[in-house]
Amino acid sequence: MHSSAVFLIEFGAVILGLGLLGRLAGRFQFSPIPLYLLAGLAFGEGGLLPLGASEEFVAIGAEIGVILLLLMLGLEYTASDLVSNLKTQYPAGLVDAALNALPGAVMALLLGWGPVAAVVLAGVTWISSSGVIAKVLGDLGRLGNRETPVILSILVLEDLAMAVYLPIITALLAGVSLAAGSITLAIALGVAGLVLFLAVRYGRLISRFVSSDDPEKLLLVVLGLTLLVAGIAQQLQVSAAVGAFLVGIALSGEVAEGAHNLLSPLRDLFAAVFFVFFGLHTDPASIPPVLLPALALATVTACTKVATGYWAAKRAGISVKGRWRAGGTLVARGEFSIVIAGLAVTAGIEPELGPLATAYVLILVILGPITARYTQPLAMRLTGRRKPAEPPARTETAETVEAAETVEATEEPREAVDQHGGH
Template identity: 40%
Template sequence: MGGAFIAAAVLARLGGRIGLPTIPLFILAGMLLGPHTPGYVLVHDPHELEMLSALGLVLLLFYLGLEFHMDDLKTGGRQMALAGGAYLALNVSAGFGFGMALGWGLSEALVLAGVLGISSSAIVTKVLVDLDRIGNPESRPILGIIVVEDIFLALYLAALQPVISGADSVGSAVAQGGKAFGFLLLLAAAARWGTKLIGRLIATKDDELLVISFLGAVVLVAGIAEEFGVADAIGAFMVGLMLGQTGSGDRIRELVHPLRDAFGAIFFFAFGLSIDPGDLPLVVWPVLIAAVITVAMNVLAALVAARIYGFGRGPAANVATTLLARGEFALILATMSANAALDERLGPFIAGYVLVLAVLAPLAAGRSHWLARYLPRIGEQKPVTNG
């Protein structure tokens, strides 16, 4: 664990001197020191960091929930649903069509629909934090789309498992989906009506007790969420949503920063450990084509979001580039497809696709003004002048 932190820190410092974002450098550190590359192997089994990696993802999404105010959900629910629905419709359908065009099989196409369709909540969150854009107006639809995606993926995973495993259990899939949706409704109700009670329970003047309290709450609820078939990330997000509205919200946001950054780095490092560079040349063309499709669909979805929210070209470009990254959900699907003995090309493809977009997304987001020059003026308002 110490070696992982040091390796990630050294590469990030070197990359920072030439303007590279930290996320792909953390991933690169994992690749270089993992079991799939020549030279010194720091971690022989990526599963050794599995718990720390999961904690990093949970804390990243918890922080996202802290920054996403309930007022945004209450006042922008319809816009959020429209923007998120449009994003999913464009990207998931494009992913399914791409999978069918490859000819790998129907189950494989359903897996690719999810891989190409869902953004990485962890990477998107890290990009917003690194670029100091959490408070930007366009971050509201970005976070809203992530929420819609997380709700969708919880149900998608429950429905997809019996399909790709070849089991004829539609009733079981419906029951699992219903259980997951019920738990999400319970969390949403607690976030909507239980804030005052939760605030009184967690309130304390002692920073040490506050850290222990919110860390225990977020990890516990994330674990319970998994038992109900809901992604631990969305459980962590909902806890952040609740605690962010309490009187301790500002202190929690400050105290969680070092935890979020440290364990977030381990999450990306552990992802790099799982990538075997030797498998990537076998799927290089499908990976590049899929990346181009994703860029195109993200631009279209961003233009739709700009029209819904009344944004100009700059915010639309930020939406398009920030949501490019794919990550943790794609890795879950890769594991599911391997367990279901699907086409063996899926694993290398998903690893290569995620790595390309994990590198491209932070770079593109930091230079989104280049894309903004070529976007139409959808939703852009005329300037107001005095007199």
């Protein structure tokens, strides 16, 4: 009875604290993720108030948080959207992977962590935060801008790459043989391909089976199906998160919209618990020694993300201002980086990897909204100083008119996008 009371007090205090931190972040209009990570550091070993009785429950909640994050991400896209993005935007995805995964791998090798840690850190620096970026786009009123589809296409390609990447690092962290790892990857690719095929061909039937006018029944069926598929995927040595992502892709139409609205509060709750859980496993005293490498890595990969967005937007025929906006928006890292690092921390491959990832995400999740807002005006000012005579007044006027027409033409689409969860 006493331990039960302690559990309720501890867990209640954690949830209440997260709610207050979320309100604080909302008041200052920035992502609450860094505050959640700091809360985890405070409640973990070496922190101000270590948890005891509720730590095991927090671990389960964190796993559910990862599953819901990936499910909600899958609900944002239809299978046909994914296939279309693969066909038209795959060069941008390849440039994104090359520019942003390579610095992480090089840093791990320079620190002497070995090839497995290099693969893990490459993923940490590669994947942008879809959640933070979607919120930033909404806050800045850019959901209807011409460069936004380019940004979303890169995020979709990264999400698809996760379906291949997560099984690979799961096998590497487990220390399985090359043959066993190849089998795991083949299973993951086969399952992903099968789900995409079924979603394209029979998506309406699947959605009709899940659909219900009763919100309670819809919530239970979608959540139960997601946890079931995630568990089966994990049993097959495929990531549970990938299973949840594929379930989200298979659902479409009104079912996806209804499930999105019902699951959003649950996603936010358990995602917050997940970030706290990651912080729990990071000793605050271990962060200062890796702060300089994390800062260097954040600086380099912020620049490479800006270059990625600029190149992809230029390839899509976007104006110069839109190219800089696209690049600055992609800088934020968050939930995926922590998910990847969390797998490595659980496997215990490198003690300093968790602290480095925590410091890295803290830096970029704070820097990301700033670069999204100020990269374009700063770039225009610097470009104008270098070449004062080059842009004539006529060109400037044309760009201004184009920007005004873009805003006016996209007011209605922006409202429509907001109703569908931000994408």
